[in-house]
Amino acid sequence: MRKTVFVLLLSTAAIVAGPVACSKGGDKQEASYTVGTELGISKAAMDTSVKPGDDFYAYANGNWQKTTEIPADRSSTGAFYTAFLETEKRTRELVDAIVKRGGDADSDAGRIAAFYKAYVSTDAIDAAGMKPVEADLARFAAIGDKAALAKVLGEQTRADVDPLNATDFNTENLFGIFVTQGLATPGDVIPYILQGGLGLPEREYYLSADPKMAALRTQYQAYIAKLLTAAGQPDAAAKAKRIYDLEVKIARAHATREASEDFTRSADVWTRADFAKKAPGIDWDAYFAAAGLDKAAKFGAYHAKAITGLSALVASEPLDAWKDWLAFHQINSHADVLPSAIDTAHFAFYGTALFGTPQQRSRDKRALDALNTYLGDAVGRVYAEKYFPASAKAEVGDMVKGIKAAFAKRVGAIDWMAPETKKEAIKKVETIVVGVGYPETWRDYGSYTISADNAYANEIAGEKAEYVHQLAKIGKPMDKAEWWMTPQTVNAVNLPVQNALNFPAAILQPPFFNAAADPAYNYGAIGAVIGHEISHSFDNNGAAFDSTGALRNWWTAADLRKFEEAGAALAAQFDTYKPFPDLAVNGKLTLGENIADVAGLQAAYDAYHASLNGKDAPVIDGFTGDQRFFIAYAQTWATKMRDEALRQRVATDGHAPGxxxxxxxxxxxxWYKAFDVKEGDALYLAPDKRVRVWG
Structure with missing residues (x-):
């Protein structure tokens, strides 16, 4: 499970971590969104010399953009990180207290303390050298034939991907597993199998003709050799070439990112017997037995064509190449708990070369990240108990109800939609299961044994514990209340097959939510987040699921055509945004997030006005209620990224930059009325060019 450098997103993607806004120099004032300094919008962040209709982002965030510096250990910074900073501070205090106090080895407190101590003990990690990973490397070296290879590939399989909730398709293992209700098997919880096996972020890094991608490929090959050398592997250069050449072939077998994000193209269901027929090359009996999947009757072949291609490569490519590939990825995906030379080399490539980040995060902060990965619910339970009061849960719950009602009302008023389509859409809104703050039931870590002095063993055991936890769901009724984020996550998520939403406690704080702020601010900030997640149930992917979470077409042909026309118009709008002269935002790739933004913001706006109960909003700091609503929204998207990270986002990610x-x-x-935006302004769109999507 790689923990490299991530960027903060708000979406179906559960991507947490990212850079913080900071400044250098004693006389340089930073416009910030620091918690507690302002109850509503940040006037200091704005550049009111900019005309809102020409560049609304600069109007809302211009001073912040000019004065904020990205810290050395970050690839980007933004408003989201304000909430993350406060969450990190709180988590730090909680974990420090637990570590100091300790606890029984079989208690969550004891597990947290032992995991943390082992992770921060870099002297012990360096002293152990490669000894912790020797048994795994020996397993790979002992592979004598393709049947043994299939067994090891099965042993390496983990539940480390999430195509539906997190749009996370990355695993360094050949295949990744995800467990939930099948796209084409309503009521049946099954394992999905996804493509994997790459060390670079995705296939385009191997196949693109872009010179910058080509340069990264050269750096990656050098990095493989460097990592193997640091790990004491002989013939590192020759092995690096074999590994890289194999990964190029793996990349060619992969589905594109756009295809991966199209759920309707990924609903294939295979039986156990289908694998040998449709994907010959792997000894599937050996694979499934080793992966603990031999009792599963059917599978979601999420990347069906890639499964066939990857299986063929197992048969056709030399055994030594696969053995080298296994050894490299075992080291690479656990570099943070291996000797410093390996950890440093890993960051130099994944942090600096890929994202432009010059400095590694401190070890104690990385330890908190690791705890959130392997013991997230244990930490989250303590966090929620201390930092998320019942009053906040109730207030946000009321906002959710209001925004759901506003969305349903908009759907009811659509004049082009057929009654049967409208009925199912409204039913879907009304039956969404909303989780606010934290789950009602907590994860049991009783089977997760943690060492106080072996950080590598702790990560391996954590991955296996998660895998067993996920496989245990197969064949059981789907839990619509299941959470996929921890309370200390600064994000929110839509869960399409559950028809559910999660709003973790950590996002329900400034700058997204402030109980002391006026409704215009809260609806523009957290209200838009809530509306966004509700709207994901009706984006280009979410709209393919009905109210039960089943993937089926509940649209009339005419309604679907109108919906697709609106989506195409929005994609074209985003295609015009160019952060670099040679690179534009991909409107089609980012369409799901963009639809959710449009529909969610409109629903939040309607709910805000409904909350006023017919009264006029007060003017505060010279801004009307509507102006504060839209400024609050724009300020939640304050974003500053290093060029390398921005290029990576635009080229490969399903989320447009903030x-x-x-x-x-x-x-x-x-918005036009609030800021007197008129024809001739740079952002002006004629009324018939404004994308409505839902109402």
């Missing part, structure tokens, strides 16, 4: 998501406002009529 500065462009802030421009969603140009599709709402109310």
């Amino acid at each position: 500065m462009y998501r802030a421009l969603t406002v140009r599709n709402l009529d109310a």
Whole structure:
């Protein structure tokens, strides 16, 4: 499970971590969104010399953009990180207290303390050298034939991907497993199998003709050799070439990112017997037995064509190449708990070369990240008990109800939608299961044994514990209340097959939610987040699921055509945004997030006005209620990224950079009225060009 450098997103993607806004120099004032300094919008962050209709992002965030510096250990910074900083501070205090106090080895407190101590003990990790990983490397070296290879590939399989909730397709193992209700098997919880096996972020890094991608490929090959050398592996250069050449072939077998994000193309269901027929090359009996999947009757072949291609490579490629590949990825995916030379080399490539981040995060902060990965619910339970009061849960719950009602009302008013389509859409909104703050039941870590002095063993055991936890769901009724995020996660998520939403406690704080702020601010900030997640149930992917979470077409042909026309218009709008002269935002790739932004912001706006109960909003600091609503929204998307990270986001990610998501406002009529935006302004769209999507 690789823990490299991530960027903060708000989406179906559960991506947590990212850079913080900071400044250098005694006389340089930073416009910030620091918790507690302002109850509503940050006037200091704004550049009111900019005309809102020409560049609304700069109007709302211009001073912040000019004065904020990205810290050395970050690839980007933004408003999201304010909440993350406060969450990290709180988590630090909680974990420090637990570590100091300790606890029984079989208690969550004892597990947290032991895991943390082992992780931060870099002297012990360095002293142990490669000894912790020797048994795994010996397993790979002992592979004598393709049947033994299939067995090891099965042993390495983990539940480390999530195509539906997190749009996370990355695993360094040949295949990744995800367990939930099948796309084409309503009521049946099955294991999905996804493509994997790459060390670079995704296939385009291997196949693109872009010179910058080519340069990264050269650096990656050098990195493989460097890592193997640091790990004491002989013939590192020759092995690096074999590994890289194999990964190029793996990349060619992969589905594209756009295809991966199209759920309707990924609903294939295979029986056990189908694998030998449709994907010959792997000894599937040996694979499934080793992976603990030999009792599963059917599988979601999420990347069906890739499964066939990867299996063929197992048969065709030399055994030594696979053995080298296994050894490299075992080291690479656990570099953080191996000797410093390996950890440093890993960051130099994944942190600096890929994302432009010059400095590694401190070990104690990385330890908190690791705890959130392997013991997330244990830490989250303590966090929620201390930092998320019942009053906040109730207030946000009321906002959710209001925004759901606003969305349903908008659907009811659509004049082009057939009654049967409208009925199912409203039913879907009304039956969404909403989790606020934290789950009602907590994860049991009783089977997870943690060492106080072997950080590598702790990660391996944590991965296996998670895998067993996920496999245990197969064949059982789907739990619609299951959480996929921890309370200390600064994000939110839509769960399409559960028809459910999670709003973790950590995002329900400034700058997204402040109980002392006025409704315009809260609806523009957290209200838009809530609306966004509700709207994911009706984006280009979510709209393919009905109210039960089943993947089926519940649209009339005419309704679907109208919906697709709106989506195409929004994709074209985002295609015009160019952060670099040679690279534009991919409107089709980012369409799901963009639809959710448009529809969610409109629903939040409607709910805000409904909350006023017919009264006029007060003017505060010279801004009307509607102005504060839209400024609050734009300020949640304050974003500053290093060029390398921005290029990576635009080229491969399903989320447009924040500065462009802030421009969603140009599709709402109310924004034009609030800021007197007129024809001739740079962001002006004629009324018939404003994308409505849902109402």
